[in-house]
Amino acid sequence: MRLRIALAIGIVIALLPPLSYGLVSYRYLANEITFVADLQSARVSKYIYAHEDLWQYQLVRITEIVELHVDQSSKTEQRIFNNDGKLLLTVGESPGLLQLTRDAPLVVADRQIGRLEVSIPLSALALELFFFSLLSSLIGIAAYYARALPLRRLDQAVGELEAAKNILEQRSGQLNEAQHLGLIGDWSYNFGEDTLWWADEIFNLLGYDPDTFDLTRDRVMELYGDDDASRLLELQSEVVKHGVVRSIDVRVRRGDGEYGHFAVTTKLRSDKHGDKIGVYGTIQDITDRKLASEQLEKLAFHDPLTGLANRTLFHRRVDDALGRCARTGEIGALLLLDLDRFKDVNDTLGHAVGDALLVKVAHLLARTLGNAHFVSRLGGDEFAVLLEGVSDRDESERIATEIVAVISGMTVLDRIEVTVGTSIGIAMLLDHGRTSDELLRSADLALYRAKEEGRGRYRIFESSMDEAVQEKVALSPDLRNALADDQGLSVHYQPQIEILTGRVIGYEALIRWNHPVRGNIPPALFIPIAESSHLICDVGYWVLRQAAFQAKEWLDAGVPTPTIAVNVSAAQIWNSDLVSDVGKVLAESDLPPHLLCLELTESLLMDQNESRVRNVLKSLKEFGVTLALDDFGTGYSSLGYLTQLPFDKLKIDRIFIDGVNTSQRSTELLRGIIALGRGLGMTTIAEGAETQEEVAVLRELGCDQIQGFFFARPAPADEALAYALRMAADALVAATPDRYQAATA
Template sequence: MAIGNLFSKRNDAAKGGQRPIGKSDPRRLALLDDLENADIGWFWATDADCKLIYLSDNAAARFDCAKGGGLLGQPLSQLFQVADDGVEERVRRPLAFLLRARSTIIDLPVRLAVDDKETWWSLSGKAQFDGEGEFLGYRGSAKDITAARENEIEVGRMAKFDALTGLANRHSMTKRLATTLTAYKAAKRSCALMMLDLDRFKQVNDTLGHPAGDELLKQVAQRLERIIGTNGEIGRLGGDEFQVILPDIEDRGRLGELAGRVIQMVSQPYSVDGARAIIGTSIGIAVAPFDGIETEELVSAADLALYSAKGGGRGQYRFYSSELKDGARIRRVIEEDLRDALAMQSGLEMHYQPLVDAKTHNVKCFEALIRWNHPQRGYISPADFIPVAEDSNLIGPLGEWVLRQSCEDAAAWPGDLSVAVNVSAVQFANPELPKIVAAALDASGLPPSRLELELTESVFIGDPETTKEMFKALKKLGVRLALDDFGTGYSSLGYLKNAPFDKIKIDQSFVRGSTEPDNNNSAIITAIVSLAGALNMVTVAEGVEAKDELELVSGRGADLIQGWIFSRALPQGQVLERLESGELKFKAHGPAKYRADRISMFRRIGVIHEDHRYDAVMRNLSKTGARIEGLLDVPLGTQLVLDLGGGQLAVCTVRRSEGGEQGVEFEVPLISDGADGLCTRHRVSPYMLAAAGMPLAALPPGAYQMPKTRENDKKPPRFMQLDLTTEAARREH
């Protein structure tokens, strides 16, 4: 069909002359043909059923369709299909609507797909009617906008995704989280949020270069995608920060297991440009609606949990709790006070824990452990101030002080007793470390052979050649080297092959539970001891506390034993007293058998029985039970609910009862909170509290609010409440 027949009833040949071209001039048709041939734009037309009856040859040729064959006769609305990105869906509906309404179409972006070929057009057209108003079809024009459309899609993708890793970016994750929380609030659903920060990434970036750092981030993203899979959405917020949205997960046991797998996977070595890099990750976890209802509130909670995880020694996860707000403030105070303590050389002390011979129980070495006696707060745990020192760049001067003081103290010990001093990865990366060690030895007069430097696998994260040179410089001084926490990394065999270690310390995580049935730790200990023996290295079993553990590690061939079963860390004065009196032998003191860790405490809790709430004190806590005081003469078998605070309710049964003290067994075991504490898998839902008349909000700190009961329905309390104030005072005296 000729274009002239579609747009004009006149089809006479153009006549000569230079007069202006009018609407009825035959030369107008030749002008339209020239426009088509120039491929500047195309023309199309439909019949009264909106089926395509004409398409410019140049347009049809793009799909190998001569004269529009294969396209002609098809309904216009069916030629334009939905795109994968969902944009087409919004295009197709208005196109069909416009055609039915006989509306004018102006620059409507559509996609034409035929077989494996597709192109984007900008479509314009107008409905045609005869003199009696009867619809004849559409006549219109189109132009190719494929390049512009692909650029638009790419720009849109870049606005949503991180260019380096391909993960969602900060803006996209924030929008997704806000949308999810709004929808889930209405549906009374939960959503967990993980915040991840890579440990030691800056050191890799500094030593191997930024291109290597970028490659490392890509590999981390790939590992996260393999672990999380379809369970959540992963985003990179920038730098070495990642975020994971996990819909419909509130079980903290499941979240803790997932976080543990992420930490393990991310901590495995990376190959980057032929070099080996080792990093780790710390994770903060918050769950809506328990820890926050709105986006900013939940993100802030997860950030605080992450900050706590990094402060706890890194390579760990933490769940958010309301106490963390106070923890952030305390960390700032610790940093300021630690800076003053270093400047004034006040309050810092060195204590020494013995490493004894597994056969004779004679002391062979002491490990130097720093203690901080704060003038107002008393002794502050190293687990609290060492991470602060690392984050605030105080670890360098602190480590130097520890080295000098330990050498000075060890020089006063008789015989050939050695001292083991921990060296952090930050100290190891300092090129001046050999000079610092040499200066400490010279100042104290301690023979180099009596100094051991304990290193962890984190010292291997830098350039292999630089690491090798550092080992050579330290060994040249004559000091001994020990690999600490052996077995907790993923490539320790490589370290043993290439590094000049004299001693291996078996991490206490392998000693714990090694005597339990169906536990593989004992086999791992045997393998490590055999390997160390083949390499002429001394082995130390760390963290031995029970006599059955001592028997096992000694029987497996460990050379030295370290742990509370022999002694805690002693101040220099007590060490000298023992050595001067000739007490080189330590006697084993401890429980006969290992048992699951129990946390000793004095913590006020609530006890719920029927519709009454009692006050109690929890004396110790384990995953399976607790010891409480506060109720008198509770019968065996009584079911209670312990309110541990923050919406944590633990159903339990009384298994032991003596006067005002009860031992209870939990119906569902508690789980690790990622730190040194325990928590419940589930908590009281804010949705449930809202249904009972409370405002919908994150769980408040403190006690669970008992549902209101009508006075007539209340039963009298079954147990007598003890006066906890009087009881506490009595125990103190």
């Protein structure tokens, strides 16, 4: 009997410790790997949620997410499969043939899109059990022979079990910490009960006191915002019915009364018999992710400066409106507008003032149109308005007229007065385009025509606009090639006559273009092309250089060389180094600076901010060149600059000359302009004189010089010089008629 008892004790000692250790270790590993699988699937699902369409192509990023939260020192293999069972990704080393595997579903927006499988090796545990079993067997054998020894070995085994328990508790603590860092808490509910169970982390996430919060089912349902409670119950019914795992994003009221965004995952709980006894899952705080997503959406579809919709959202709205008009027959229109002279505001006053102006224009548009129409900023100073539900085309024109009136005029920004206006191109939905791109192109062509006709107005698209623009677009590369090859371009010179002597005392250099296919193209056509294609600075420099070298050639030939006048565009002031260009041309041509006259229009001095122009003109005067104010009286500036800027000549525009001999008011106005120039010590020159009567009035009013078709049209250099020589001879005869007659007798 004692032998049997000893044998029984030996067998118990040999089998019980390894079996107990193996069972505890296996359950620990199973729980740990199950939790890891659930946690990793939640992390991957969270990432896929924001990139659902492309997640299967972003495996490198998913690999980083998976590797970041796995102990790299252990052989843990993780695999991701899609719903078809196709292996998409493997991370980690293979644990070998002897392994423990658990999986968890990948759930996004209540849909399972795949599963994540985690495997760990059991070889270490098997080896431990082998040696443990061997040790227990030896102890059992020894106990069979000595009952005291097994008792000591049993104490040792119990100690090892306690150590394993401590390790398990430590690992559980680590998992809890991971939940805390991931803002995840556990919950569960058993069918038929009134209360739920929440982990402490959920109380922390929601900000409720576990000692005072009534954790009943009805109380918890009251926390959900809007219809989120009913949505969650529907989802949980599906989980119970089909045994699937589902997640849903809901809004939950926190303890401070504010709502946060949370992702609730639900799983079915069954007993050992397979009966459904409840549900459990996790709740994760995704407020930061939601807010970031909303911010990203705002950045993706709204202009950060003005807050208006951007080009992307505008295209969507236009496409929706086109579809609606096609279905219902509604009338809609697209208004495309940009600000007149906005670039000059940026260049003269700085981008900060330009941005402030854009914001104010956005506010004006929003206030004028209200919520009835859709306003967006497409970029730069370009805005677009989608008119929906308008009664007819006339209403679109009325709205366009109102917008022009609201934006045009003087706008004050931080005590700086800025004069702006707008031009608008209109395209009718379906009539002028059936896609957003077609509509924008039609509206852009109409806007181009509005600007071409003088700005500060609107135009509705017409098919002829497309043909005209296409012709101009085709000419742009030809003009660029003509500049590059120095072929087809030439300079003609129009004489400027001194009234008292009748002599040619100056020429204005004017560019001409003889196209190899189209023939002579008027400057009124190709100069706007040069401006719109950013070639105007190159054109201006080319004319400046040609005129300077021609004047020097005349001077070297012994011909008395009058002043050569060259027009300077606004773009040469703002977008090029005009001072450097003039200095370079004077140095290369060796032309005396006083023989070069630069003509600038007063529109350069808009917005009463001529600081940059003042600096440029001051530097040019240091060269010794002559400066003329062109198109006087047609610009936007005050007369104050006449006393502040170093102009030598005042060039009176044609509009003041036309009909002066038939209108007393025109005569008096012209008299005042000439007197103003003389009072300021400036030479006055009238351009556009075409009749003998106009010349007579100008002579009577005391104008110094005249330029116009009455005397001569622009001509090539040799013809212009021949005309000047004839005028000089005629002037000599008129001055000394007796001496001329004696010489010819």
